[in-house]
Amino acid sequence: MMKHKAAHTLRSPLNTNIFEDVVALPAAILKRSAVDNNIEWMQRFADQSSVCLAPHGKTTMAPALFKRQLKAGAWGITVATAYQAQIAAQAGARRIIIANQLLGQANMALVAELLAQGLDIYCCVDSVTNAETLATFFLQQQLELACLVEIGISDGRCGVRDQKQARQLAESIHALEGIQLAGVEFYEGVAKDKASVESWVQQAGGFCLQLHADGLLQHHTALLTGAGSVWYDVVAESFARLALPDFITPVIRPGCYITHDHQLYHQAQQQIKQRSALAIQLNGDLIPALELVAFIQSIPEKGKAVLGLGKRDVAFDAGLPQVIALYRHGKKRNVDLQHCETTKVMDQHAFWHYSSAVQPQVGDMVVLGSSHPCLTFDKWRCIWLVDDDYHLLETIETFF
Amino acid sequence: MMKHKAAHTLRSPLNTNIFEDVVALPAAILKRSAVDNNIEWMQRFADQSSVCLAPHGKTTMAPALFKRQLKAGAWGITVATAYQAQIAAQAGARRIIIANQLLGQANMALVAELLAQGLDIYCCVDSVTNAETLATFFLQQQLELACLVEIGISDGRCGVRDQKQARQLAESIHALEGIQLAGVEFYEGVAKDKASVESWVQQAGGFCLQLHADGLLQHHTALLTGAGSVWYDVVAESFARLALPDFITPVIRPGCYITHDHQLYHQAQQQIKQRSALAIQLNGDLIPALELVAFIQSIPEKGKAVLGLGKRDVAFDAGLPQVIALYRHGKKRNVDLQHCETTKVMDQHAFWHYSSAVQPQVGDMVVLGSSHPCLTFDKWRCIWLVDDDYHLLETIETFF
Numbered sequence: 001m002m003k004h005k006a007a008h009t010l011r012s013p014l015n016t017n018i019f020e021d022v023v024a025l026p027a028a029i030l031k032r033s034a035v036d037n038n039i040e041w042m043q044r045f046a047d048q049s050s051v052c053l054a055p056h057g058k059t060t061m062a063p064a065l066f067k068r069q070l071k072a073g074a075w076g077i078t079v080a081t082a083y084q085a086q087i088a089a090q091a092g093a094r095r096i097i098i099a100n101q102l103l104g105q106a107n108m109a110l111v112a113e114l115l116a117q118g119l120d121i122y123c124c125v126d127s128v129t130n131a132e133t134l135a136t137f138f139l140q141q142q143l144e145l146a147c148l149v150e151i152g153i154s155d156g157r158c159g160v161r162d163q164k165q166a167r168q169l170a171e172s173i174h175a176l177e178g179i180q181l182a183g184v185e186f187y188e189g190v191a192k193d194k195a196s197v198e199s200w201v202q203q204a205g206g207f208c209l210q211l212h213a214d215g216l217l218q219h220h221t222a223l224l225t226g227a228g229s230v231w232y233d234v235v236a237e238s239f240a241r242l243a244l245p246d247f248i249t250p251v252i253r254p255g256c257y258i259t260h261d262h263q264l265y266h267q268a269q270q271q272i273k274q275r276s277a278l279a280i281q282l283n284g285d286l287i288p289a290l291e292l293v294a295f296i297q298s299i300p301e302k303g304k305a306v307l308g309l310g311k312r313d314v315a316f317d318a319g320l321p322q323v324i325a326l327y328r329h330g331k332k333r334n335v336d337l338q339h340c341e342t343t344k345v346m347d348q349h350a351f352w353h354y355s356s357a358v359q360p361q362v363g364d365m366v367v368l369g370s371s372h373p374c375l376t377f378d379k380w381r382c383i384w385l386v387d388d389d390y391h392l393l394e395t396i397e398t399f400f
Numbered sequence: 401m402m403k404h405k406a407a408h409t410l411r412s413p414l415n416t417n418i419f420e421d422v423v424a425l426p427a428a429i430l431k432r433s434a435v436d437n438n439i440e441w442m443q444r445f446a447d448q449s450s451v452c453l454a455p456h457g458k459t460t461m462a463p464a465l466f467k468r469q470l471k472a473g474a475w476g477i478t479v480a481t482a483y484q485a486q487i488a489a490q491a492g493a494r495r496i497i498i499a500n501q502l503l504g505q506a507n508m509a510l511v512a513e514l515l516a517q518g519l520d521i522y523c524c525v526d527s528v529t530n531a532e533t534l535a536t537f538f539l540q541q542q543l544e545l546a547c548l549v550e551i552g553i554s555d556g557r558c559g560v561r562d563q564k565q566a567r568q569l570a571e572s573i574h575a576l577e578g579i580q581l582a583g584v585e586f587y588e589g590v591a592k593d594k595a596s597v598e599s600w601v602q603q604a605g606g607f608c609l610q611l612h613a614d615g616l617l618q619h620h621t622a623l624l625t626g627a628g629s630v631w632y633d634v635v636a637e638s639f640a641r642l643a644l645p646d647f648i649t650p651v652i653r654p655g656c657y658i659t660h661d662h663q664l665y666h667q668a669q670q671q672i673k674q675r676s677a678l679a680i681q682l683n684g685d686l687i688p689a690l691e692l693v694a695f696i697q698s699i700p701e702k703g704k705a706v707l708g709l710g711k712r713d714v715a716f717d718a719g720l721p722q723v724i725a726l727y728r729h730g731k732k733r734n735v736d737l738q739h740c741e742t743t744k745v746m747d748q749h750a751f752w753h754y755s756s757a758v759q760p761q762v763g764d765m766v767v768l769g770s771s772h773p774c775l776t777f778d779k780w781r782c783i784w785l786v787d788d789d790y791h792l793l794e795t796i797e798t799f800f
Contacts, residue, residue, distance in 0.1 A: 002486050002799070003799065004799065004800065005483040005484075008506050009506055010506045010509055021504055021505045021506070022506060024506040024507050025504050058747065081708075082408075086402050087402065103708060103762075103763060106424040109410055130763065155701075156700070157706060157746070157749060158697065159698075295503040297503050297530075298501055298527065300552050300557070300560070300561060306558050308501070311774075347774050348480040348481065362527045362529045363529060375711060375747070399401070400405060400779070
């Protein structure tokens with residue numbers, strides 16, 4: 001049985017390019033050079049910031065990409081669930097941060113398997129209830145799970161909201177058998193501005209240092225960890241100002257940087273380039289790596305085309321996918337796409353309003369850039385890796 | 401390697417229920433009795449309306465469910481792409497409507513395989529360009545593809561916009577070798593009200609009858625087909641008024657009815673129950689079959705809980721998933737959830753604001769109803785089939 005929608009090619013795709021009409025469209029593609037560039041760029045950023053990098057793997061859930069990130073020097077892989085931790089481990093990660101609460105016996109059992117294999121697994125805790133449940137489970141398994149106290153902010157996501165709660169939780173974790181107090185975690189992605197992020201890191205870092213000073217950190221490597229793809233520069237700089245002792249490893253966890261995008265994270269990175277001296281100094285920059293290719297399937301009205309891709313194929317929650325190139329009979333057309341716009345996506349279709357100079361035809365292929373890679377990746381079981389000329393190289397499998 | 405997030409159970413799940421904490425959560429579940437009820441209800445609706453039913457398979461992409469629909473009497477399966485047609489064929493469908501334009505050599509090759517196996521495959525055409533490309537391809541393969549002229553409306557999706565275009569296209573298809581003129585198709589889901597749908601069906605039906613009268617319909621079974629899950633009653637009634645000759649088979653194609661939902665299609669069905677004499681006469685009604693189960697993973701602030709599921713697990717484009725039941729230690733709690741609301745979903749989390757009487761705890765399980773099943777199905781490679789007591793029966797595999 002055909003396992004997924006990207007499975008079919010007319011003939012061997014190797015050495016052909018995607019515009020030669022040999023691959024079943026729509027298709028998602030990853031530009032190899034951009035992926036490699038982004039992996040290398042962020043690793044250099046982390047290295048030169050003296051922080052460790054544990055890329056968030058939930059973005060791609062692609063072991064082949066985790067391997068590239070680890071090979072380039074990533075300290076470990078971050079994930080959101082126990083299942084994702086299993087996939088990261090199978091890709092070779094030896095250090096895994098579950099940047100989330102761990103609940104349920106079945107999920108805990110998945111983590112126990114990894115601990116029994118000698119992997120270093122961290123998870124986040126923000127309630128004594130959860131700490132006690134974890135302790136009971138892992139003690140029964142004769143294992144010890146490394147727990148990070150999650151520090152949140154008012155109106156934010158998870159995490160304790162004040163220092164008193166944080167201290168109480170840390171002491172509970174410290175006292176329980178089956179779990180170890182291993183540091184402090186936060187997710188600053190919900191913050192509104194740079195000052196909030198700085199004060200958050202200051203608070204979480206100060207708390208972590210106090211736990212260390214009081215001899216409460218138990219795990220062999222304690223962590224102070226935060227940072228998604230929007231504020232990683234501010235977090236890294238704030239970590240530097242804390243002058244952490246060797247015992248505490250600072251870890252940033254951006255995920256979307258690996259493919260970057262054409263809207264949400266493009267804008268975030270432009271902000272970063274404006275405020276971070278290091279990001280400016282580093283050669284190069286992040287490059288969008290993830291694109292979609294689809295047919296123009298109908299031009300029912302002048303100025304309006306229907307594209308053969310939709311919510312089933314591409315993220316639509318942070319801006320709609322936009323056409324960045326048009327191909328006819330395998331050749332790119334030199335047309336100005338500035339005044340063209342995707343205005344609506346349905347499950348399997350998108351409406352594309354084009355300017356009169358474009359003159360598209362039914363059967364033309366369009367390349368689309370998108371926004372928020374996480375929700376495009378989970379629409380595909382296989383994504384094509386391509387070179388700069390869109391020659392098909394291999395397929396990258398995802399595990400959602 | 402673990403293939404998907406729903407793969408892990410603590411022990412054999414059979415004869416246990418999902419609230420016994422043996423399955424890795426979050427999980428998507430399908431209530432067997434509701435699925436069976438919905439399949440049976442819609443089949444009775446179609447039978448009593450004297451129309452054929454070709455359920456839209458893109459909703460679930462689950463061969464196990466296609467088989468149930470076919471066994472209950474479905475005439476065929478509708479799909480949106482060539483890949484989906486392959487999956488429908490592998491589930492045993494012998495008649496498949498691709499309710500969409502077919503583009504690209506790789507996609508055409510998939511359809512050619514099915515034609516060569518003797519299956520009856522229809523696709524939609526709304527441009528002479530596309531008709532000519534299809535004809536060239538299928539003639540080369542010494543096959544004939546059944547083509548439906550798609551009739552659209554101004555400001556709608558695909559489909560020719562006036563009678564003159566429609567006639568010209570029909571004559572082109574009729575004249576080309578490699579394709580056959582097999583009827584007329586429309587998708588009325590973009591219509592604004594009942595009167596528009598009725599006039600649309602009247603127009604498409606009149607056109608189809610004219611093609612028949614003029615001896616232009618070539619395929620052994622000609623179709624007049626439309627109807628998604630919102631207007632199927634109006635379309636079926638309009639088909640009846642056309643008094644079609646035996647040569648033209650009327651086919652409706654709702655998809656979402658199989659699981660129904662708690663919002664979008666619940667509201668649509670309430671409208672249908674108000675306007676359709678047949679829907680009122682028929683015993684029973686559609687019942688929501690698709691639910692999500694997740695943990696309360698954090699209660700960081702009074703009145704606000706963070707649930708362990710998000711955009712990675714459930715549709716969010718037509719209303720957010722809402723909690724419909726709360727379980728603690730395997731038992732349902734009798735709490736009033738009326739004034740509780742999911743207010744935000746992130747990739748892996750949802751924010752749930754609860755009323756003070758609910759008193760949830762970290763580790764409680766919640767059951768959620770959702771809106772727009774298509775975009776929940778494509779988040780899961782396996783969905784649990786459960787009985788009315790939430791006992792786990794088997795897994796239903798999806799192919800996206």
